[in-house]
Amino acid sequence: MSEARHDWSKEEILAIYNKPMMELLYEAATVHRVHHDPNTVQVSTLLSIKTGGCPEDCGYCPQAARYHTDIEGNDLMTVSHVKAQALRAKASGSSRVCMGAAWRNVKDGPEFDQVLEMVRTINKLDMEVCCTLGMLTENQAKRLAEAGLYAYNHNLDTSEDYYKDVISTRAFEDRLETIDNVRKSNVTVCSGGIIGMGEQLEDRAGMLVALASLNPQPESVPINALVAVEGTPMEEMEPVSIWDMIRMVATTRIVMPETQVRLSAGRTEMSREGQAMCFFAGANSIFAGDKLLTTPNPDVNEDMAMFKLLGLNPQKPFVKVAQPTTTEAVDSILAPLGEKPKWSRPAHKIERNEIAKNKTKLVE
Numbered sequence: 001m002s003e004a005r006h007d008w009s010k011e012e013i014l015a016i017y018n019k020p021m022m023e024l025l026y027e028a029a030t031v032h033r034v035h036h037d038p039n040t041v042q043v044s045t046l047l048s049i050k051t052g053g054c055p056e057d058c059g060y061c062p063q064a065a066r067y068h069t070d071i072e073g074n075d076l077m078t079v080s081h082v083k084a085q086a087l088r089a090k091a092s093g094s095s096r097v098c099m100g101a102a103w104r105n106v107k108d109g110p111e112f113d114q115v116l117e118m119v120r121t122i123n124k125l126d127m128e129v130c131c132t133l134g135m136l137t138e139n140q141a142k143r144l145a146e147a148g149l150y151a152y153n154h155n156l157d158t159s160e161d162y163y164k165d166v167i168s169t170r171a172f173e174d175r176l177e178t179i180d181n182v183r184k185s186n187v188t189v190c191s192g193g194i195i196g197m198g199e200q201l202e203d204r205a206g207m208l209v210a211l212a213s214l215n216p217q218p219e220s221v222p223i224n225a226l227v228a229v230e231g232t233p234m235e236e237m238e239p240v241s242i243w244d245m246i247r248m249v250a251t252t253r254i255v256m257p258e259t260q261v262r263l264s265a266g267r268t269e270m271s272r273e274g275q276a277m278c279f280f281a282g283a284n285s286i287f288a289g290d291k292l293l294t295t296p297n298p299d300v301n302e303d304m305a306m307f308k309l310l311g312l313n314p315q316k317p318f319v320k321v322a323q324p325t326t327t328e329a330v331d332s333i334l335a336p337l338g339e340k341p342k343w344s345r346p347a348h349k350i351e352r353n354e355i356a357k358n359k360t361k362l363v364e
């Protein structure tokens, strides 16, 4: 059973976020290596299977039909196109494909059937499959699970308080309900958010309170820096400082020790040094591919060169990364921190989700 804490207060999280940088980095890196292999980073390739024309009004999103952005909208991709892209992603070191659709919610019918076929097809390639399709019913989550879906991405995006300033066409509660529906299936939960949307530090902490209080905590948490796209209401937002990104990653790592923390949108603006600091602070996943959904992302070859430079290895699919297995090993890592830390010890030898049961090998 997981020993992660679910009762973090906003004040506690803010105190962590605002620690002197060197202390924050040291604590986050320590938590990270207690729970994960610090040299392994998961690579997830994004694929926009249905682009643009979305009826929602998310203030950050270039795919909302009501904003006049430069993106080229597309109908749902064919299964064979998706398969070809997945094979390319696999060949370049990716263990997961994340398919995104600019939908408010999933509707039963031929398009959903086509997505189910995409899931089955990628699953057969021995890759993890993730989808992000908007709101989902319990039954739709079950059908995706049956098709072999590994993860479902549904971001809280910001705090409950700030949510209504960013989106008016749905509520924070709706997001929680979809996450709950995903949890009722055996699909793992991927949920995170965006920084740089004009939110206060309290909102960043509030979002982490909401994510950390989910029980179990999400298996992965993407941290996006806003990509300010011309034509959206957020086009003039100031770029996110790398220091804010590092603080956010480090704080996420400390309050959700077992989760995979993903460096997501915004990496084109980050130097290698900046990304290296994020990996040190506990990020252990990236979105790869020369495009995110509609905006640029670093070139895959550049990412692989960065991995080589930093001695990082792409994580294999369905494999849970190594954790120290003895109390002595954990104690030796924690000893320099002195007092007993507030975050939890790792839970060993735990299969974290049903779907991984057949495929997960715990590396010790």
Ligand code: SAM
Residues within 6 Å of the ligand: 060, 061, 062, 063, 100, 101, 102, 103, 104, 132, 133, 134, 135, 153, 154, 155, 157, 193, 194, 224, 225, 226, 227, 228, 229, 265, 293
């Ligand atoms: N329509 C579905 C939904 O909203 O859940 C799935 C696709 S939506 C594009 C997935 C996520 O992308 C959003 O929740 C948001 O976190 C992220 N995103 C969208 N536009 C972004 C931007 N300009 N900068 C950073 N992240 C963005």
Ligand code: DTB
Residues within 6 Å of the ligand: 046, 062, 063, 098, 100, 132, 153, 155, 192, 193, 222, 223, 224, 227, 264, 265, 287, 291, 292, 293, 294, 295, 296
């Ligand atoms: C997530 O948290 N970030 C990804 C993925 N989940 C779907 C999407 C980022 C999108 C950035 C803007 C764009 O490219 O359209």
Ligand code: SF4
Residues within 6 Å of the ligand: 054, 055, 056, 057, 058, 061, 062, 063, 064, 101, 102, 103, 104, 134
């Ligand atoms: Fe639509 Fe998702 Fe973009 Fe919101 S974030 S406008 S729901 S595609």
